Amino acid sequence: MKNRIDVCFEELKKQNKKALITFVTAGDPDMETTEKCVLGMFENGADIVELGVPFSDPIAEGPTIQKASLRSLKAGTTLDKIFELVCSLRKKTDKPLLLMMYINTIFKYGTEKFFSLCQANSIDGVIVPDLPFEERDEIKDTADKYGIYCINLVAPTSHERVRTIAKESKGFLYVVSSLGVTGTRSNITTDFNTLLAPLKDEDITCPACIGFGISNPEQAAKMSSYCDGAIVGSAIVNIIAEYGQNSAEKVGEFVRSLKDAM
Amino acid sequence: MGKIGRYGEYGGQYVPETVMNAVHELEEAYEKYKNDPQFVAELKALYRDYANRPSMLYYAEKMTQDLGGAKIYIKREDLNHTGAHKINNVLGQVLLAKKMGKKRIIAETGAGQHGVATATVCALFGLECEVYMGAEDTRRQSLNVYRMNLLGAKVNAVDSGTATLKDAINEAMRDWCSNIDTTFYCIGSVMGPHPYPEMVRDFQKIISEEIREQLMQKEGRLPDCVIACVGGGSNAMGAFYDFIKDGSVRLVGAEAAGKGVDTDKHAATMARGSLGIFHGMKSLFLQNEYGQIDGVYSISAGLDYPGIGPEHAYLRSIGRADYVSITDEQAVCAFEYLSKTEGIIPAIESAHAVAAAMEIAPKMGKDQILVINLSGRGDKDVYSVARYREVDINEE
Numbered sequence: 019m020k021n022r023i024d025v026c027f028e029e030l031k032k033q034n035k036k037a038l039i040t041f042v043t044a045g046d047p048d049m050e051t052t053e054k055c056v057l058g059m060f061e062n063g064a065d066i067v068e069l070g071v072p073f074s075d076p077i078a079e080g081p082t083i084q085k086a087s088l089r090s091l092k093a094g095t096t097l098d099k100i101f102e103l104v105c106s107l108r109k110k111t112d113k114p115l116l117l118m119m120y121i122n123t124i125f126k127y128g129t130e131k132f133f134s135l136c137q138a139n140s141i142d143g144v145i146v147p148d149l150p151f152e153e154r155d156e157i158k159d160t161a162d163k164y165g166i167y168c169i170n171l172v173a174p175t176s177h178e179r180v181r182t183i184a185k186e187s188k189g190f191l192y193v194v195s196s197l198g199v200t201g202t203r204s205n206i207t208t209d210f211n212t213l214l215a216p217l218k219d220e221d222i223t224c225p226a227c228i229g230f231g232i233s234n235p236e237q238a239a240k241m242s243s244y245c246d247g248a249i250v251g252s253a254i255v256n257i258i259a260e261y262g263q264n265s266a267e268k269v270g271e272f273v274r275s276l277k278d279a280m
Numbered sequence: 281m282g283k284i285g286r287y288g289e290y291g292g293q294y295v296p297e298t299v300m301n302a303v304h305e306l307e308e309a310y311e312k313y314k315n316d317p318q319f320v321a322e323l324k325a326l327y328r329d330y331a332n333r334p335s336m337l338y339y340a341e342k343m344t345q346d347l348g349g350a351k352i353y354i355k356r357e358d359l360n361h362t363g364a365h366k367i368n369n370v371l372g373q374v375l376l377a378k379k380m381g382k383k384r385i386i387a388e389t390g391a392g393q394h395g396v397a398t399a400t401v402c403a404l405f406g407l408e409c410e411v412y413m414g415a416e417d418t419r420r421q422s423l424n425v426y427r428m429n430l431l432g433a434k435v436n437a438v439d440s441g442t443a444t445l446k447d448a449i450n451e452a453m454r455d456w457c458s459n460i461d462t463t464f465y466c467i468g469s470v471m472g473p474h475p476y477p478e479m480v481r482d483f484q485k486i487i488s489e490e491i492r493e494q495l496m497q498k499e500g501r502l503p504d505c506v507i508a509c510v511g512g513g514s515n516a517m518g519a520f521y522d523f524i525k526d527g528s529v530r531l532v533g534a535e536a537a538g539k540g541v542d543t544d545k546h547a548a549t550m551a552r553g554s555l556g557i558f559h560g561m562k563s564l565f566l567q568n569e570y571g572q573i574d575g576v577y578s579i580s581a582g583l584d585y586p587g588i589g590p591e592h593a594y595l596r597s598i599g600r601a602d603y604v605s606i607t608d609e610q611a612v613c614a615f616e617y618l619s620k621t622e623g624i625i626p627a628i629e630s631a632h633a634v635a636a637a638m639e640i641a642p643k644m645g646k647d648q649i650l651v652i653n654l655s656g657r658g659d660k661d662v663y664s665v666a667r668y669r670e671v672d673i674n675e676e
Contacts, residue, residue, distance in 0.1 A: 074572040075441060075558065077453045078296050084440060096570050121294055121557045126571030148557075150300045152293055156557075173298040175460055183297075197298060198458030 021167055022114040022142045023189040026065050027225045027246065036280045037190070037247025038063055038238070039227055040254055040273055041118065043070035043086035045095030049103050051263050058270035059254075060113050063277025068145065068251070071100055071119035078147035080201025082252040086259065097127055104139040116169065118145040121156065129157055133164040143167035143189050151183050173197070174208045181216035184224060191217070191226040193245060201252045203231030210244040217245075235279030242280050250276060285474020288597055290590035293473040295560045298457045307475045309380050314482065319379065326371045327486065330404070331361045333368075335487075337494035337651070343621050350504065350644035352637065353651045354624070355491055357515065364627065364656030365484060365515040366397035370466060372483035374401040377464035384408040384459065387466045388452040390417055390445035390511065391582035391629065392424025393656055394468030399433035409433040412452045414444035417581045423660055442575040445511075445585045449559055469512025470589035473560030477589050484518025491651055492522055499649060505530040505640060508653035509632040510603065511547070511583035513592045515655035524600060533592060534636035536578035537605035547576035549588045550596060550603035556587075563590045579608040579668060582629040582656075610635040612668050615658060627656030628665065 030037055040059045044052050056067050072087035072095055079087065104115060117136070124132045124146070136144070143166060149156060151170060161168045167189035172180045174197060184191050193214065195206045210228070217226055228241040229249025242248040250273075257272055258265045284307075285291045293303060313319040327333040336356040344352045357365040370387075377385060385407050389395030395411040402409035411428055415437040418425050428435050441447035449472075456465045470477045470484070488506070495503055506523060508516035510533040523529040538546035546552070553564035556571060566574040566586040576586045595601035606614075611628055614635035619625045626634055630653070637652045644650060658665075666673045 075446060075450050077450050077559075078457070080454075091572065120571075122565075122567070122571040122573075125557050126554075126567060126569070147296050148294050148560075150293065150295060150297050152300070171297045173296070175298055175301050177301065179297075179301065194298060197460055199454045 021165065021189065022112070023066065023167060026114050027190065030065065036242035037065045037225070037227055038273070038277050038280060039066040039068060039229070039247055039249040040064040041068040041070060041249065041251030042254060042258065043072055043083060043090050044100045044103060045072065045090035045093055046086040046255070046258055047089055047262050048093055049099060051258070051265060053103060053107060054266035055258065055269045056107055057110055058266045059273045060111050062270040062274040064273050065247070066114040066116060068116045068118045069100065069104070071097060071117055071123055073120040073123055076120065078199055080199040080252065082202070082255050082259070083200050086255045097123060101135050101139050104141060108140045114142045115140070116143045116145055117141055121146050121149045124157060129160045133160045133166050136166045137164040141166060143169050145169040145171070145192060147171060151179070174213060180213065181219070184217055184222045184226070187224040189224070190246065191224050192249065193226050193228045195228050195230045195232065195241065200230055202233035202256070206231055206237065206241070214245060235275045238276045239279040248280065285478065287591045287594035290561070290563050290593045291474055291477060292562050293560060294557050294562070295473045296457055299460055302460045303473055309376060310475050310479050313376055313379055319375065323372055323375055326375070327368070331367045331371060332359060333486065334490045334494070335359055337491060337498070339498070340622050346621060347638060347641045349642040349646065350648040350650040351646070352641055353495065353503070353649065355487060355519065355651055355653045357487065357653060357655050358624070358626065358630065358657035362393070362397045362400050363659065364393040364397065365487065365518060366394045366468060367400070368486060368518065369468065369480050369483040369514060370394070370397040370401045373466045373479070374398070374405055374407065377466070378405055378407070380464065382462065382464035384410070384463045385466050386410045386412065386452050386455050386463055387468060388412045388445065388448040389468060390448070390584055391580065391660065392417070392421040392428070393582060395433070395435070396424050396427050396431070398466050399428040399431035402433060403431045410455070411435050412438055412448040412455070414442070414448050415439045416443040417445065420581050420664060421660060444576070445581070446573060469514040470517045470591060471512040471559060471561060471587065477561065477591055480514050481517040481521055481591060484514050485521040487515065487518035487653060488520060488522035491519065495649065495651070501649070502526055502529055503651045504528065504644065504648040505532060505650045506653065507532045507534060507633045507637050507640065507650065509534045509583060509629050509655060510588060510592060511536070511585045511629065512587070513589040515653055517589060517591060519653035520595070520601060524595070531595070531601040532636055532640065533601060533603040534606045534632040535603055536580055536583035536632060537607045538577045538579070540607055541605050545577040546605070547578045547584050547586065548605040549586065551605045553588070558587060561590050563593045564588055579611060579664060580628040580632065582627070583632065604636050606632040606635045608668070612665055614638060615661070615665055624654070625658035626654055627658050628661040630655045631658070
């Protein structure tokens with residue numbers, strides 16, 4: 019079976035549209051709310067959803083997602099419960115679902131067991147911000163075996179690495195918009211035309227989406243103009259922090275406003 | 281793909297893409313300067329004229345007689361400038377940072393000794409310095425916070441997570457990702473992504489090189505046992521490294537058992553940890569079945585870390601070094617014992633090594649030699665030991 023991420027980008031390309039990828043921390047404030055939010059995001063135009071797997075020490079996250087991780091862990095979220103959530107979501111949606119998580123979560127759970135469960139629950143890919151390209155062998159072969167994409171990241175500091183990393187990427191290339199950690203930013207100043215120039219080469223076919231710091235429809239539109247889509251996380255998590263169990267509708271409205279602008 | 285920076289299966293470079301080029305830049309700079317005659321000469325001069333090296337190797341005659349076993353020598357890293365072994369590493373890293381043209385230095389600190397050393401060397405070199413310290417540790421070690429401020433450093437109290445050393449490292453890593461162009465991250469122990477474990481060990485290995493030379497002069501032979509405390513493990517790597525090749529020298533690390541390794545209040549990574557990937561390295565960590573990192577506890581803020589440097593994990597895996605767990609109570613008793621017996625107040629971290637020596641020395645022969653690496657001095661710990669003994673020494 020073809021990976022849902024590939025199907026998604028092919029469809030978008032046909033329609034000449036950009037991808038909207040949205041993020042929530044799984045289990046914040048509880049699994050029922052996460053399920054409602056995910057379905058609400060898809061209904062309102064999200065093309066791909068990333069489920070954040072909470073980690074005790076999320077070094078790539080700013081305060082917003084740090085706090086969400088803590089809320090989720092306090093509510094008793096575990097990787098097993100997230101697989102149950104995905105299993106339930108898969109009865110209601112066939113859109114691409116990704117897990118965003120730290121390498122220790124996969125490693126400690128058992129890389130083989132983890133990816134076999136990803137396959138069994140129809141997860142399409144994983145994003146592991148603390149697993150750089152040089153250490154990809156930690157999970158690559160196992161992920162390939164089960165048909166799960168490991169989404170590579172590039173950052174404004176990647177320079178000559180962009181080409182090497184993009185060439186080996188599957189699904190999409192996650193372009194980190196700015197230096198630093200996740201979290202909303204009022205201003206993104208990276209020169210994407212220079213950073214992403216290598217992606218124009220013919221031998222690079224993987225789409226690219228920009229994330230980190232995108233907090234409003236204008237930024238989503240602007241960022242996706244440089245590439246194939248925009249990724250929005252902390253701005254959505256902020257809504258959940260404010261509205262708790264009643265956030266699905268507000269999250270849906272916000273996602274709609276992002277999609278309409280793109 | 282080359283498996284660089286590995287000690288067996290341990291080590292590696294598990295950091296976000298944003299800092300990868302900086303990590304490679306550091307690797308290149310370190311490779312370039314570590315054997316550069318001018319760099320080596322400058323560092324040697326700083327060790328001698330500024331840090332007060334070589335540190336003395338002192339024969340602890342009363343302790344030897346009292347314990348009735350091996351002849352005990354104490355390596356006096358507590359007599360270094362800033363009062364601990366940390367200065368050895370910081371002088372090396374900050375000198376390297378200066379060669380690399382970095383203007384801003386960040387560091388994490390547990391007990392505050394690495395933070396004080398970093399603030400000190402930044403003052404000396406005229407560099408901007410920011411130190412991350414767990415909010416809980418800023419309370420336990422308020423004297424060191426004030427000391428860092430005096431030296432011109434900014435201290436950021438970290439409230440997230442358990443508000444101790446691991447959270448300070450998280451926050452320092454976040455800062456590093458945000459300010460990678462200008463900032464050099466001066467890691468305080470033999471941990472983190474390659475090249476840090478190797479580089480920090482190299483800057484600390486002078487401890488074992490000096491022990492060898494000094495003991496050769498005094499006794500004409502190698503020690504039978506070298507003991508050091510381990511949190512991340514930098515003073516222990518420094519005290520062990522030059523002896524790894526000498527199979528006759530037993531190497532013992534003393535980790536913090538807090539209120540006991542069978543309670544949930546300890547920091548005994550070797551006794552209770554399992555293989556994981558965190559803070560840039562594959563090593564042993566205290567963690568639950570889902571890989572969530574445990575909150576750890578020790579009376580000693582400097583040993584209060586849920587992981588251990590990858591080379592220590594490797595040394596244990598090949599049976600080259602042993603690791604024992606020392607409780608708060610044992611450490612406090614050793615703190616008091618060394619003060620009364622030898623007139624040396626050890627850092628509560630180093631008191632863990634003293635406690636291990638008190639167990640091991642009596643079982644050794646009188647013709648054998650044991651060296652304790654006394655990594656730091658105990659002035660900073662007088663308050664917390666008094667608190668532990670329920671003695672109120674607060675003025676007014």
